[in-house]
Amino acid sequence: MRKLKYIRPKQLNRTFMLAIAPFIGLLLCMWLLTEPPRLSHDTAAYIPTGSVTEQSAIIKQNLDQAALSAEQTISSIEKTAKLYRQTTATVGTILKTTESQAARPEQIYNRRITGKLGVPIETVNSDRIRIELYKVNPGTYNGYAMKIKLKDSTAMKMSLGSESGRPGSVETTMRAVSRHGAVAGINGGGYADGNGGRHPLSTTFYNGKYVSGFQPSFKDLAFVGLSESGKLIGGKFHTQSQLDRLNPRFGATFVPVLMKNGNLTTIPEKWRTTPRRAPRTVIGNYKDDQLLILVTEGYDEKGKSGATLQELQVKLKKLGVIDAYNLDGGGSASLVLNGRVVNKPSDGSLRPVPTHFLFFK
Numbered sequence: 001m002r003k004l005k006y007i008r009p010k011q012l013n014r015t016f017m018l019a020i021a022p023f024i025g026l027l028l029c030m031w032l033l034t035e036p037p038r039l040s041h042d043t044a045a046y047i048p049t050g051s052v053t054e055q056s057a058i059i060k061q062n063l064d065q066a067a068l069s070a071e072q073t074i075s076s077i078e079k080t081a082k083l084y085r086q087t088t089a090t091v092g093t094i095l096k097t098t099e100s101q102a103a104r105p106e107q108i109y110n111r112r113i114t115g116k117l118g119v120p121i122e123t124v125n126s127d128r129i130r131i132e133l134y135k136v137n138p139g140t141y142n143g144y145a146m147k148i149k150l151k152d153s154t155a156m157k158m159s160l161g162s163e164s165g166r167p168g169s170v171e172t173t174m175r176a177v178s179r180h181g182a183v184a185g186i187n188g189g190g191y192a193d194g195n196g197g198r199h200p201l202s203t204t205f206y207n208g209k210y211v212s213g214f215q216p217s218f219k220d221l222a223f224v225g226l227s228e229s230g231k232l233i234g235g236k237f238h239t240q241s242q243l244d245r246l247n248p249r250f251g252a253t254f255v256p257v258l259m260k261n262g263n264l265t266t267i268p269e270k271w272r273t274t275p276r277r278a279p280r281t282v283i284g285n286y287k288d289d290q291l292l293i294l295v296t297e298g299y300d301e302k303g304k305s306g307a308t309l310q311e312l313q314v315k316l317k318k319l320g321v322i323d324a325y326n327l328d329g330g331g332s333a334s335l336v337l338n339g340r341v342v343n344k345p346s347d348g349s350l351r352p353v354p355t356h357f358l359f360f361k
Contacts, residue, residue: 109288116319117145122337124183126361128152131184133337136294138315141277141307143296144335144342145319146184148359150291153230158188158250159356160206161198168197172350173334174341180358184337186293187281188355189224189252190328200354202253203237214240220268224283224325225251232285234325235260252327252355256309259284259324264313271326272310275303279333279346282312283357284324292321293335295343301330305346328353 224234279298298306
């Protein structure tokens with residue numbers, strides 16, 4: 001067996017150093033001869049121009065200025081809001097004053113009317129209507145006056161007995177008031193008996209149409225009703241277009257016209273004496289479109305009790321009525337208010353008739 005030669009540690013270190021010496025030299029040359037990497041980006045823009053203290057002072061100054069501006073803006077808004085409230089309150093006061101002043105002529109006129117009628121014995125008032133009931137007793141006859149202000153034009157309607165579907169059907173004023181839920185009602189136009197029923201006389205307008213077609217006014221007959229705008233309309237109409245132009249909502253016919261444009265009309269000779277006196281139902285209007293209804297008492301239709309049409313004309317004139325129309329009278333005259341019959345029907349009980357004028361709360 002061959003013996004291994006022993007190598008000393010010093011000899012090994014020298015050998016290793018000699019082996020890596022070229023590499024160490026090469027690295028030293030590269031380090032000495034090669035330029036180190038440099039950052040080419042310009043960082044000057046990112047370097048603060050002043051100290052942190054100076055920058056903080058500038059920021060604080062800007063914040064203080066912003067706070068001052070905010071306070072000034074809030075103060076300006078508060079002043080504007082206060083001025084707006086003051087202006088609104090002033091305008092409201094002016095508006096109330098204006099409304100009050102505008103209503104004064106109407107209030108004064110209404111006081112003149114009520115001053116002639118006296119003190120109401122009963123009142124109905126709602127947002128749709130105001131009804132005041134008065135007693136009328138000039139000495140020659142007794143009766144009632146009902147002054148009505150339609151705050152809503154739909155607070156007055158007409159009832160037609162034949163709306164049940166059977167032509168010629170009738171009902172009493174109380175029945176019509178109850179059936180429709182009205183607060184008040186009076187009898188309407190005249191009627192003609194025949195064909196197994198009681199039919200509205202001549203031109204009658206209901207639910208947007210002529211019940212039996214338009215009939216030109218003849219003899220002393222006259223139409224009376226309410227327009228779509230809530231105004232009392234009436235008179236003689238010889239063509240349908242004449243009446244259509246007034247845009248009727250409803251209406252019925254009887255005789256005669258009592259007043260027109262504040263003037264008394266001539267009462268036809270027949271109606272002066274046949275009957276001379278009788279229970280009557282009359283409807284009229286004031287210049288402010290309030291309505292006035294007169295219902296006079298009488299114990300029969302023989303001409304010896306009740307009022308004459310001339311007496312009613314004089315009364316209406318004194319009360320300041322502008323237009324007035326006679327409705328069916330005699331045993332047909334009726335006035336219902338708040339669920340009771342106010343007048344005393346000459347028949348002893350209410351007479352069933354085809355049409356009624358109704359008033360609603």
